[in-house]
Amino acid sequence: MEATSAGLEMYRLMLTARRFEEKSLALSHAGKFSNYHSCLGQEALGVGACYQLERDDIVFPSYRGIAVRITRGFKLKDLMAGLFHKSVAPTRGRIPMHHTPNIELGVWGTTAMQGSIPPIAAGSALASKMLKTNQVSICFFGDGGSNRGDFHEALNLAGIWKLPVIFVCENNFFAKSMPVSRSTAGGSIWQRAASYGIPGELVDGNSVLAMQAAVRRGVERARSGDGATLLECETYRWEYHSTEGDREKEWAAGLDEWKAKCPIERFEKVLLEQKLATRTDFGRIGSAIDAEIDEAVAYAQAAPDAVPEHALENVYR
Amino acid sequence: MVREITFREALREALHEEMRRDSKVYVMGEDAGHFGGLVGVTIGLIEEFGAGRVIETPISESGFVGAAVGTAVRGFRPVVEMGLGDVVLVAVDHIVNTAAKTNYFYDGQTTAPLVFRVSSGFRPSGGPQQSQTPEGVFANVPGLKIVMPSTPYDAKGLMKAAIRDDNPVLFFEPKQLYNMKGEVPVGDYTVPLGVADVKRPGTDVTVVATGVMVPSAIRVAAELGKDGISVEVVDPRSLRPLDTGTLLNSLQKTGRVVIVHEANKFMGIGAEIAAMLAEEGYRYLKAPIRRLGSKETPMPVSKFMGEYVIPQPRDIATAVRELAAYQ
Numbered sequence: 001m002e003a004t005s006a007g008l009e010m011y012r013l014m015l016t017a018r019r020f021e022e023k024s025l026a027l028s029h030a031g032k033f034s035n036y037h038s039c040l041g042q043e044a045l046g047v048g049a050c051y052q053l054e055r056d057d058i059v060f061p062s063y064r065g066i067a068v069r070i071t072r073g074f075k076l077k078d079l080m081a082g083l084f085h086k087s088v089a090p091t092r093g094r095i096p097m098h099h100t101p102n103i104e105l106g107v108w109g110t111t112a113m114q115g116s117i118p119p120i121a122a123g124s125a126l127a128s129k130m131l132k133t134n135q136v137s138i139c140f141f142g143d144g145g146s147n148r149g150d151f152h153e154a155l156n157l158a159g160i161w162k163l164p165v166i167f168v169c170e171n172n173f174f175a176k177s178m179p180v181s182r183s184t185a186g187g188s189i190w191q192r193a194a195s196y197g198i199p200g201e202l203v204d205g206n207s208v209l210a211m212q213a214a215v216r217r218g219v220e221r222a223r224s225g226d227g228a229t230l231l232e233c234e235t236y237r238w239e240y241h242s243t244e245g246d247r248e249k250e251w252a253a254g255l256d257e258w259k260a261k262c263p264i265e266r267f268e269k270v271l272l273e274q275k276l277a278t279r280t281d282f283g284r285i286g287s288a289i290d291a292e293i294d295e296a297v298a299y300a301q302a303a304p305d306a307v308p309e310h311a312l313e314n315v316y317r
Numbered sequence: 318m319v320r321e322i323t324f325r326e327a328l329r330e331a332l333h334e335e336m337r338r339d340s341k342v343y344v345m346g347e348d349a350g351h352f353g354g355l356v357g358v359t360i361g362l363i364e365e366f367g368a369g370r371v372i373e374t375p376i377s378e379s380g381f382v383g384a385a386v387g388t389a390v391r392g393f394r395p396v397v398e399m400g401l402g403d404v405v406l407v408a409v410d411h412i413v414n415t416a417a418k419t420n421y422f423y424d425g426q427t428t429a430p431l432v433f434r435v436s437s438g439f440r441p442s443g444g445p446q447q448s449q450t451p452e453g454v455f456a457n458v459p460g461l462k463i464v465m466p467s468t469p470y471d472a473k474g475l476m477k478a479a480i481r482d483d484n485p486v487l488f489f490e491p492k493q494l495y496n497m498k499g500e501v502p503v504g505d506y507t508v509p510l511g512v513a514d515v516k517r518p519g520t521d522v523t524v525v526a527t528g529v530m531v532p533s534a535i536r537v538a539a540e541l542g543k544d545g546i547s548v549e550v551v552d553p554r555s556l557r558p559l560d561t562g563t564l565l566n567s568l569q570k571t572g573r574v575v576i577v578h579e580a581n582k583f584m585g586i587g588a589e590i591a592a593m594l595a596e597e598g599y600r601y602l603k604a605p606i607r608r609l610g611s612k613e614t615p616m617p618v619s620k621f622m623g624e625y626v627i628p629q630p631r632d633i634a635t636a637v638r639e640l641a642a643y644q
Contacts, residue, residue: 058391095422103426108390113414119380120415123387130343130369130393137387150410153380160375314420315459317428317483 007276010051010208012285014043014264017067019289020076023297024083028243032301033083037098039064041206041238044263045170047071048211049138049233053219058128059107060121060139062170063098063114064237068140072105076296086303093306114175115148117141118167122154125165125228136222138166138215144175146189155230159196164222166215169232170205176241177248190232198228205233206263209270236261318503325495327469328358328434331476332396334505336366339394342480343370345385346398346434347378355400356436356495382408382433386415389429394480401447402435402489406454416485417460428483432476437465437489438529438579439623445615448623450528450580455487456557456589462510463556465489467531469499471554474508482510491528491579513560515567519549522637523567523574525590526552530577530628537633546641556586564590565598572603573640577628582610604643607636 021040028036039046046067050059053072061068069079081089082097091100101109108124111117121139128135145151146169158165169189173180186192193200199221204210211233218229236258240246271277322330335342343366344359350373353360363371374381378399385395399405405412412433419429437450456463462484466472472490479486516531517538526534531552538548551567553559568574574594576587587608594606609628617623 090424092424094424099422101423101426103423109419109422111415113410116383116410116415119383119411120387120390122380123384123389124391125387126384127388127391127393130388131391150379150383153377154383156375157377157380157384314424316462317420317425 007271008281008285010047011267011271011277011282012289013047013051013071014067014208014267015286016076016289017043017047017070018264019286019293020070020079021066023293025239025243027083027297033085034244036083036243037063037241038239039066039237041258041263042170042172042235043067044208044267045205045211045233045235046140048208049168049215052212052216053106053136053138055106056135057106058124058135058137060117060124060137061107061110062117062140062142063110063112064170065098065110065140069100069107072107074100074102074105074107076292077299080296080300081303084300084303085306086300087306087310088303092310094310115141115145115150117145118154119150119157121165121167122158122163125158125163126161128164129161134223136164136166136219138168140168140170142175143169143171143173143180143184143189144178147183155193155196155198155228158228159198162225162227165228166218166222167228167230168215169230170235171232172235172237173254174241174248174251177251179250188232190230193230198230200230200232203231203233205235206261206266208263208267319500320503321498322469322501323495324469324472324497324499325356325358327473327501328476328490329360330501331473331480332359332362333365335477335480336362336370341392342394342396343372344396344398345372345374345381347374347376347400349373349398354398356490356492358434359398378404378407379411383411383415385431386411386419386429389431390419390423390427394430396432396434396480399433399435401440401443402437403446403449403451405433405435405487406451412455412461412485412487413458417458420460420484429485430483431485432479433485433487435487435489436492438491438493439616439627440492441620442618443616444618448616450489450578452487452489452556453580453585456586460485461557462486463489464510464554465491465528465556466554467491467494467528467552469497469501471508471514473501474506475510475554477505478507478510481507486510489528493529497532508554511555511558511560513551513553513563515549515563516552517548517550519547519571521547521571521573522640523549523551523571524633524637525564525574525576526550527556527578527586529579533630534577534633537630537637541634541637546637548637553590559590559593561593561597564594568594568598569601572601573643575607575609575633575636575640577609577633579627580610581613582608583613585610604640607640609633609636
């Protein structure tokens with residue numbers, strides 16, 4: 001870890017993602033908005049991966065991208081207004097909050113087609129190469145998405161063209177209700193990297209420091225012209241696939257085991273052990289986050305609804 | 318200066334000129350390099366522009382179309398070669414779900430200026446998966462533009478306009494027309510997207526034809542002229558956006574219209590054109606609208622079967638005569 005401030009800042013980002021999600025889930029269950037896809041429990045992954053990236057690096061989040069977006073500097077009130085489909089949200093009620101791009105913050109689009117993002121990220125990396133810039137492209141997708149043909153095609157293209165891209169597989173062990181054990185032959189995703197001639201790594205996705213280190217290795221490779229990296233990061237979501245369903249029996253069976261590996265509690269322990277923070281620090285940070293979230297919810301609820309006619313804008317340029 | 322070149326050469330010339338004009342334009346696709354692409358359009362490009370701008374891909378239609386979109390949002394203008402055009406259907410996800418929605422998702426932050434070159438239509442020895450004309454599959458998708466030229470002049474001008482357009486454009490190249498010769502100016506000009514062209518003026522019956530059906534319709538018009546039937550042939554050239562004004566003007570003049578395309582008739586683009594003319598031009602109609610399209614079957618491989626399935630000049634002539642005689 002670099003400095004006290006860096007450690008506490010990563011802690012703050014993880015806790016912000018956690019509290020934002022808890023609030024969003026509560027609002028969704030209360031019927032304030034429909035269908036919320038949570039990444040509760042997966043906070044270390046997005047924060048650790050994105051914390052050290054440069055401002056102009058190019059991030060393609062997955063559908064569970066709250067931690068990624070918060071780390072890249074999204075405002076909570078913009079995300080919350082997006083969940084309420086309000087006109088003041090960057091999405092203006094036109095697309096789901098989970099898709100919100102912000103090129104200034106280096107967060108590019110995602111797609112609702114699970115596993116379709118790796119080729120787009122490979123293309124972005126090709127653009128960096130053609131433009132001769134130093135920008136790294138990084139994309140996030142689930143274990144489920146890694147079984148799509150696009151995964152293979154993108155990693156093959158990244159291999160033959162030596163593209164500056166990092167493929168981050170968020171292995172939370174379930175594609176909705178389908179467990180990796182029944183969906184994924186060979187039992188490993190990271191080992192597939194060998195067939196494309198690129199390094200693959202199995203990462204503790206619930207350790208923000210392990211994530212940071214693994215992505216840093218990928219970034220160094222990419223920036224020095226050595227090409228792509230595949231990271232399989234193990235984690236677990238603490239909620240059903242989305243607030244629309246609660247029929248995932250196999251997933252529910254693994255929940256207690258993984259809640260014991262809470263990424264935030266683990267990081268608190270590290271910070272305390274290394275005397276980089278105190279419990280008082282955690283409490284102070286948490287209170288500030290709660291206030292910010294309350295403000296975001298009030299802002300979103302008070303904001304005017306989406307303007308129907310905006311549906312027709314920017315269909316074409 | 319104007320001289321005669323083929324449809325294929327006109328496309329190649331457009332690519333050469335646009336790549337010289339704008340360093341962000343590049344070509345990508347299977348066999349696009351020294352081989353010159355499966356339909357020979359990209360011959361000579363790699364020699365002039367190098368492998369950095371004529372990018373040969375493995376057989377990965379979904380992967381490289383997705384990658385092309387990834388470069389487009391970063392400011393490039395890829396022209397993606399879809400080989401024998403039916404493979405465009407392998408890449409539907411990144412065309413319909415990714416490219417077509419890019420403007421909408423980014424809401425003005427960036428665009429997806431891509432051209433997908435799709436060779437289409439009957440091909441001897443092709444068969445059901447190498448002879449399709451699938452423009453209708455894409456024409457129902459907001460966010461896409463659809464172009465189908467019928468002359469070398471339009472091919473060059475529309476290709477240049479498509480490359481300069483900030484939206485994803487599906488550019489259909491009727492395979493039967495690649496060797497067609499026609500007058501094409503040397504140097505720069507564009508044919509704007511969304512503007513139809515009256516290929517032959519007439520007063521009795523309008524034939525709205527697309528792609529390979531345009532030269533057939535012009536031949537039929539010449540023949541029927543001898544019998545005193547004056548046929549106007551209109552080529553929409555762009556199917557989305559559709560130039561409804563030119564089509565309605567022609568209907569206003571003739572009051573009778575035959576629509577003909579190579580794609581299957583059911584749910585084909587002709588259905589949209591017929592519906593539009595009926596909705597907006599019903600006052601002008603002196604006879605029922607007639608539609609001609611391929612019979613409802615996958616495209617067979619045999620030439621004799623193909624001629625049976627695809628509308629032929631005699632079918633166009635019969636439809637025009639019937640409408641001309643309609644009281």
